Amino acid sequence: MREVAVIGVGMTKWGELWEKSLRQIFVETALLALEDAGVGRIDSMYIGSMSPGLFIGQEHIASLLADYLGKTPIPAVRVESACASGGLALRQGFIEVASGLSDIVLVGGVEKMTDVDGSEATYTLGTAADQEYESFHGITFPGLYALIARAHMARYGTTREQLAMVAVKNHDNGSMNPLAQYPFKITVDAVLNSVLVADPLRVLDCSPITDGAAVVILSSLSTARKLKKPLIKIAGSGHATDTIALSSRKDITWLESTFQAAQKAYKMAGKKPKNIDLVEVHDCFTIAEICVTEALGFFDIGKGGEAVQKGLTSLKGKIPVNSSGGLKAKGHPVGATGVAQVIEIVKQLRGEAGQRQVKKARVGMTQNMGGSGGSALVHIFERI
Amino acid sequence: MREVAVIGVGMTKWGELWEKSLRQIFVETALLALEDAGVGRIDSMYIGSMSPGLFIGQEHIASLLADYLGKTPIPAVRVESACASGGLALRQGFIEVASGLSDIVLVGGVEKMTDVDGSEATYTLGTAADQEYESFHGITFPGLYALIARAHMARYGTTREQLAMVAVKNHDNGSMNPLAQYPFKITVDAVLNSVLVADPLRVLDCSPITDGAAVVILSSLSTARKLKKPLIKIAGSGHATDTIALSSRKDITWLESTFQAAQKAYKMAGKKPKNIDLVEVHDCFTIAEICVTEALGFFDIGKGGEAVQKGLTSLKGKIPVNSSGGLKAKGHPVGATGVAQVIEIVKQLRGEAGQRQVKKARVGMTQNMGGSGGSALVHIFERI
Numbered sequence: 001m002r003e004v005a006v007i008g009v010g011m012t013k014w015g016e017l018w019e020k021s022l023r024q025i026f027v028e029t030a031l032l033a034l035e036d037a038g039v040g041r042i043d044s045m046y047i048g049s050m051s052p053g054l055f056i057g058q059e060h061i062a063s064l065l066a067d068y069l070g071k072t073p074i075p076a077v078r079v080e081s082a083c084a085s086g087g088l089a090l091r092q093g094f095i096e097v098a099s100g101l102s103d104i105v106l107v108g109g110v111e112k113m114t115d116v117d118g119s120e121a122t123y124t125l126g127t128a129a130d131q132e133y134e135s136f137h138g139i140t141f142p143g144l145y146a147l148i149a150r151a152h153m154a155r156y157g158t159t160r161e162q163l164a165m166v167a168v169k170n171h172d173n174g175s176m177n178p179l180a181q182y183p184f185k186i187t188v189d190a191v192l193n194s195v196l197v198a199d200p201l202r203v204l205d206c207s208p209i210t211d212g213a214a215v216v217i218l219s220s221l222s223t224a225r226k227l228k229k230p231l232i233k234i235a236g237s238g239h240a241t242d243t244i245a246l247s248s249r250k251d252i253t254w255l256e257s258t259f260q261a262a263q264k265a266y267k268m269a270g271k272k273p274k275n276i277d278l279v280e281v282h283d284c285f286t287i288a289e290i291c292v293t294e295a296l297g298f299f300d301i302g303k304g305g306e307a308v309q310k311g312l313t314s315l316k317g318k319i320p321v322n323s324s325g326g327l328k329a330k331g332h333p334v335g336a337t338g339v340a341q342v343i344e345i346v347k348q349l350r351g352e353a354g355q356r357q358v359k360k361a362r363v364g365m366t367q368n369m370g371g372s373g374g375s376a377l378v379h380i381f382e383r384i
Numbered sequence: 385m386r387e388v389a390v391i392g393v394g395m396t397k398w399g400e401l402w403e404k405s406l407r408q409i410f411v412e413t414a415l416l417a418l419e420d421a422g423v424g425r426i427d428s429m430y431i432g433s434m435s436p437g438l439f440i441g442q443e444h445i446a447s448l449l450a451d452y453l454g455k456t457p458i459p460a461v462r463v464e465s466a467c468a469s470g471g472l473a474l475r476q477g478f479i480e481v482a483s484g485l486s487d488i489v490l491v492g493g494v495e496k497m498t499d500v501d502g503s504e505a506t507y508t509l510g511t512a513a514d515q516e517y518e519s520f521h522g523i524t525f526p527g528l529y530a531l532i533a534r535a536h537m538a539r540y541g542t543t544r545e546q547l548a549m550v551a552v553k554n555h556d557n558g559s560m561n562p563l564a565q566y567p568f569k570i571t572v573d574a575v576l577n578s579v580l581v582a583d584p585l586r587v588l589d590c591s592p593i594t595d596g597a598a599v600v601i602l603s604s605l606s607t608a609r610k611l612k613k614p615l616i617k618i619a620g621s622g623h624a625t626d627t628i629a630l631s632s633r634k635d636i637t638w639l640e641s642t643f644q645a646a647q648k649a650y651k652m653a654g655k656k657p658k659n660i661d662l663v664e665v666h667d668c669f670t671i672a673e674i675c676v677t678e679a680l681g682f683f684d685i686g687k688g689g690e691a692v693q694k695g696l697t698s699l700k701g702k703i704p705v706n707s708s709g710g711l712k713a714k715g716h717p718v719g720a721t722g723v724a725q726v727i728e729i730v731k732q733l734r735g736e737a738g739q740r741q742v743k744k745a746r747v748g749m750t751q752n753m754g755g756s757g758g759s760a761l762v763h764i765f766e767r768i
Contacts (some may be wrong), residue, residue: 324498
């Protein structure tokens with residue numbers, strides 16, 4: 001397999017973009033990425049999107065977006081793994097370039113979530129859970145993650161305040177990210193006093209409903225070397241699955257798919273947790289970030305909450321987590337999230353992250369997750 | 385890139401399977417394919433499915449199906465390109481094995497279409513067209529293909545009877561396929577007198593609504609050699625896109641994406657149309673088969689209808705088309721169709737096609753198409 005680099009990134013402001021359609025949001029973003037890469041030609045496209053069928057009544061979007069970007073007849077592939085669709089698109093693009101079939105591949109993620117009302121959005125997000133054993137019976141994603149939170153609190157002593165501190169940290173970081181949906185700070189008190197969604201989770205523990213896209217351009221390392229820009233290599237890629245129903249798992253506080261995907265990525269990259277300078281993780285709910293940092297091996301099992309409280313995951317901590325603001329502050333257009341994580345890592349490794357720059361960042365990681373962990377993608381990036 | 389073989393195939397009876405769920409249909413089919421391959425281990429899975437979100441309220445199905453097949457934590461990827469989702473799954477599995485990342489990969493297609501009523505199914509299929517410029521204004525897929533048929537008739541003199549002959553031939557073939565949804569013969573008169581759907585297309589010009597799955601197992605050629613079975617190699621793979629809106633095309637009777645995908649597949653395989661012994665094409669409507677055989681280079685432009693009338697596409701003709709019965713008689717569970725086409729070709733090349741066996745078949749082709757040709761996948765298979 002050939003080595004693969006990220007040669008361009010593009011992202012536009014996320015939010016409730018009522019005046020723009022999915023195709024428009026995507027094309028504006030893709031043009032930024034192509035401009036950043038300094039290439040015009042692409043050999044193929046991968047698009048991560050969770051449910052354009054339910055959100056906007058449009059399937060077949062990879063061809064649609066290739067057309068609106070002016071790139072037909074190139075191959076265009078939509079991939080879906082619920083909220084991990086973006087990370088999955090990256091992996092599939094990586095495989096295609098690594099195989100030698102293509103040299104320059106566009107990887108995008110996009111979701112238009114605000115064209116439906118809240119109950120329809122909740123229903124659509126629920127299709128990432130097991131329809132027959134979970135969603136049909138009325139449970140929604142805040143409910144599923146609330147079960148995980150309660151179990152983590154009961155077993156490991158994780159506190160309600162520690163959950164809140166995840167959101168506070170991510171909003172601190174997001175306040176320095178002009179493309180974030182909610183670029184402002186919040187306090188622990190604000191989280192604790194926000195509206196209850198599914199006990200113990202309150203609205204400020206939850207990532208928002210967002211419209212947005214994110215696009216990166218991949219190429220072989222040999223092509224990347226010709227571009228005379230900082231070289232960011234995809235050093236490791238891991239993808240794993242787990243049951244999508246929580247009830248089928250031995251331990252709902254342990255994210256086995258994240259653990260398995262991370263093990264594969266670490267092995268491919270020849271790295272260990274101590275070699276990672278910063279990580280973007282899937283904080284769809286505050287409890288998720290705590291569980292993920294344990295499964296990635298940054299903290300001992302059960303110690304993820306304590307780590308946040310001690311500041312180990314803040315920008316100047318042992319392992320900065322979600323310097324972009326995370327899903328919580330940056331927003332969570334589900335199919336785009338996994339690609340936006342890559343953009344943050346690339347910007348950090350290039351030294352282009354502005355106020356939220358992590359010093360001496362050379363190796364970064366992304367972790368993107370579908371549903372309550374039914375799928376997970378972990379990638380490791382290295383500046384060489 | 386490594387060479388790739390198809391080492392196992394599995395298919396179950398297609399039809400209106402009201403007593404079975406999507407996961408059940410898939411798992412029964414996948415077990416047949418694994419048994420046929422004689423392998424237990426798979427390294428990853430690719431699932432083609434057009435819209436489980438709209439059809440059964442379930443996204444995230446690759447993880448779900450990996451779980452129900454007992455294969456977590458392996459990577460499982462859902463791909464979607466409308467009705468070409470199955471062919472796309474094959475291509476992505478091919479790329480993964482060719483890259484060297486995996487050695488044995490399961491490729492499946494599945495769709496459960498009869499849990500919704502007819503108008504919901506029509507709406508869902510319409511999401512393969514351009515929502516903003518086509519579907520929203522009321523046109524459905526029979527309408528889009530009726531426009532193509534009228535244009536082909538006007539420009540090239542294709543007759544209403546020639547359209548009917550496509551359906552008659554495919555039902556002749558399908559009558560010898562015990563897994564087909566409609567395994568019986570029909571007549572030209574029956575087609576001409578069937579209910580009008582969208583002038584000139586009648587109900588017997590249209591492929592049906594179907595529940596079903598199809599699964600194949602791929603491996604590197606070196607692994608396949610150890611299995612002591614007929615060796616079927618994937619000799620060529622092509623994937624291309626076009627506008628999904630008909631109104632954006634220069635000529636609606638010409639399927640540019642099929643042409644482009646075929647050119648790539650021919651080039652990779654080092655073959656020409658005259659080297660192909662039989663082909664499975666995407667006859668979602670009778671006119672589609674006629675246009676596709678022209679775009680694949682089997683007949684001159686405008687001569688596809690005449691070719692059917694002369695018997696050139698029948699089982700003993702110059703180029704047998706849809707020996708399986710095609711989408712018309714075999715059924716069309718949209719995501720599964722592209723994979724079922726591969727199964728027919730593999731069975732033919734192995735000499736296991738029973739009554740419908742094409743003599744001396746050594747090189748076969750599949751052509752799978754999304755929407756009205758917004759995407760197309762073409763593969764060439766060779767017995768070596």
